Amino acid sequence: MYLYKISKSSWGIIINLDIKTYSExxxxxxxxxxxxxxxxxNCSLIKPYHIFLINGLKWVENNFKIQERLMVSVxxxxxxxxxxxxxxxxxxxxxxxxxxxxxxxLNYDYTYKKIRKKYIFNFSEGDLLGRILLEEALKSISQDGxxxxx
Amino acid sequence: MEKVLERIRALAGxxxxxxxxxxxxxxxxxxxxxxxxxxxxxxxxxRIDVNVDVKFIDFTxxxxxxxxxxxSKYGHGGSLYPSYPSNLDxxxxxxxxxxxxxxxESFFHNLSITKAK
Numbered sequence: 001m002y003l004y005k006i007s008k009s010s011w012g013i014i015i016n017l018d019i020k021t022y023s024e025x026x027x028x029x030x031x032x033x034x035x036x037x038x039x040x041x042n043c044s045l046i047k048p049y050h051i052f053l054i055n056g057l058k059w060v061e062n063n064f065k066i067q068e069r070l071m072v073s074v075x076x077x078x079x080x081x082x083x084x085x086x087x088x089x090x091x092x093x094x095x096x097x098x099x100x101x102x103x104x105x106l107n108y109d110y111t112y113k114k115i116r117k118k119y120i121f122n123f124s125e126g127d128l129l130g131r132i133l134l135e136e137a138l139k140s141i142s143q144d145g146x147x148x149x150x
Numbered sequence: 151m152e153k154v155l156e157r158i159r160a161l162a163g164x165x166x167x168x169x170x171x172x173x174x175x176x177x178x179x180x181x182x183x184x185x186x187x188x189x190x191x192x193x194x195x196x197r198i199d200v201n202v203d204v205k206f207i208d209f210t211x212x213x214x215x216x217x218x219x220x221x222s223k224y225g226h227g228g229s230l231y232p233s234y235p236s237n238l239d240x241x242x243x244x245x246x247x248x249x250x251x252x253x254x255e256s257f258f259h260n261l262s263i264t265k266a267k
Binding site: 007008009010011012044045046049079080081082083084112114117 | 169180183184186187188189190209210212214215217218221222243244245246247250
């Protein structure tokens with residue numbers, strides 16, 4: 001089980017991911033990069049939020065090369081809505097990849113805006129890809145209506 | 151009551167914990183969020199009455215740093231939920247759904263739990 005946690009207050013973002021990797025590629029999986037696939041069928045997360053995991057892995061995919069095809073399968077995902085923000089899904093899977101593939105430090109930081117009760121994420125200067133991918137995910141759920149009451 | 155607790159534990163999945171809120175609408179907002187994010191939920195709302203004094207640590211009265219330091223020390227390490235020192239029965243936190251009242255498992259026997267109408 002991989003634990004992603006950020007906290008600067010009495011609440012934070014805490015996400016538990018159970019991830020397995022396979023050399024066989026499931027036809028329902030999402031192609032992330034040349035040899036990298038992501039399977040999300042097994043986890044209970046509602047589909048509109050899958051884009052955060054897909055884009056989070058796409059964000060870090062350029063940082064490593066794998067010779068053989070690999071499927072990353074999210075077997076389960078757990079979080080409490082009390083300690084959660086959608087962006088956390090994006091950074092949780094990126095952090096898992098960082099740990100699994102032993103990548104260089106991920107270049108982002110976050111601050112807590114108490115008045116808005118929200119964590120604000122910042123990519124390093126020049127990391128346009130990260131910003132675009134995260135914005136795409138946020139826009140997607142806002143259009144879908146999934147995150148309307150946030 | 152034990153039956154209800156067993157049911158709550160079963161619904162909660164892993165570990166033993168009770169999440170509660172100050173009023174029904176906050177609990178409903180939490181349940182709505184669970185259903186927004188996860189498929190296959192089987193959630194119900196229960197009413198909790200407590201007839202003894204509760205030794206809560208109230209994070210709403212602490213600075214962000216102090217609250218974060220305490221929680222980092224006692225909770226959330228490797229699990230989603232805290233395990234506070236034995237002199238505490240639980241905590242009050244300001245979270246996405248107003249205040250959350252968390253009870254340690256050791257305090258469960260003091261809770262009166264009935265299914266909300």
